[in-house]
Amino acid sequence: MFRSLDITSSLRSDILDLKKEVSALKNENHLFKVKIRKLQNEINKKDKQIETLINPEQSFFIKRIVSEKGATMIITLKDRIKKLEKAINEKDGIIKRLQNDLQTKKLYTLKSADKKKTVGVNPSKHHTSIPFFEIDFEDELRIFKSASLDDIPNELTKKTDSRRRSTSADPVKHHKKTLSINHDVKAQYEGLPRSRLLSIIENLKNNQHRLSPVRRRSESPDSDIERCELQCETPHPEVQQLQNYFMDILDEVDHLKVTISTLKNEQEKTTDILKEKNLSIEHLDKEIEILRKPSSRSKIGLTNKRCSRTQHLCLREIRQQSMCSQTSKNCDQSLEEEQNGSNIDKLIL
Structure with a gap:
């Protein structure tokens, strides 16, 4: 239980x-x-x-919101676009300045190398370290692309300070002096006449064998850049840039040659036209002489009419001759330009 x-x-x-x-x-x-x-x-x-x-057409409220906010969004986007365009233009200007400074530094290095050759500096005194002003331009461009405009000068100063500390004391003193000179080099080249610039180009052309990327081992290097090339077995970036600069000059010379050839062809055409018109003038002169000697009195009226026509034709030919004289002047100017171009070719060669 x-x-x-x-x-x-x-x-x-x-x-x-x-x-x-x-x-x-x-x-x-x-x-x-x-x-x-x-x-x-x-x-x-x-x-x-x-x-x-x-389907925003179904609701008028959504239409109103889109119309109100769309205008404000467009205005804000336009303002942002303008600000970005200004920043891009400023960065482009800074990059162009750096490129111009780099070209002046290249020319100064070539001049210093020529002076060392003329003075006869011992090769044992050369240092294997690259000078301070031979900074890689690509690194600076990376800084300008990555950093903002306000932080650019600080980063550049930090980079230059670190590179100065890495180099030895004697080269730093020497390169500080060269940097102080390099600031005035650009102004000097801007004020030089054309003949002086052509002489500088000729000197660069003479030194082109020294800038070739492939060099014999038996030859003694004349500069620090060439020593670095021999050690690394690769051409220095500045040497490549200088070679590209020479190629640009040669392209300009070829362009001048083409223009000179076109001017020659135009001159030949004008000479042919002048010859044809001279022949027509001679033919008209013969006709006028024939008309001055009438065979009978009945033909006097006809001869007068023909003379009036020939006079009109002569006036037309005189006008054409004036136009031809103007073309001949233009041809003379083209010949002068051709002579200047040939002088440039001789200097470069």
Whole structure:
């Protein structure tokens, strides 16, 4: 009996526990259903919003918002574009200045090398370290592309200070003096006449064999750049840039030759036209002489008419001769330009 009572009491307690679990599960199910309804309502709202955005013609409110905010966005974007264009122009100007400074430094290095040759400096006194002003131009361009305009001078000063510390004391003193001179080199070349610049080009042409990328091992290097080439077995970037500079000069010379040839052809055409007109003038002179000697009185009227016509033709030919004289003057000017171009070719060769 006691056992049966215990079993029934345990079963009742289990039933109560199960009923409690069922009620809890019902409550959870009800909560989940409510959440599902809310989510469905939100989904429906978002679907409607998507439809209105896809078809903005359905809602006038969206049209008004787009028209109001679109104008402000366009104005702000235009302002940003202008600011970016200014920044790009400033960076381009800085890059051009650096390129001009680098060209002047190249010319100064060539002059210093020529002076060392004339004075006869011992090769043992040369240092294997590259001078301070031979800075890699690509590194500076990376700085200008990556950094902002305000941080550019600070980074350049840090870079130059680190390179100065890495070099020895004696070359630094020497290169400081050369840098102080290099600032005035650009102004000197701008003020030089054309003949002086041509002489400088001729000197560079004479020194072209020294700037070749492939060099014999037996020859002794004359500069620090050539020593670095022999050690690294690769041409120095400045040597490559100078070679490109010479190639640009040669391209300009070829262009001048082409223009001279075109001017020669034009001159030949004008001479042919002048010859044809001279022949026509001679023919008219013969006709006038024939008309001055009439065979009979009956032909006087006809001869007068022909003379008037010939006079008109002569006036036309005189006008054409004046135009031809102008063309001949232009040809003379082209010949002078041709002579100047030939002088330039001789100097370069």
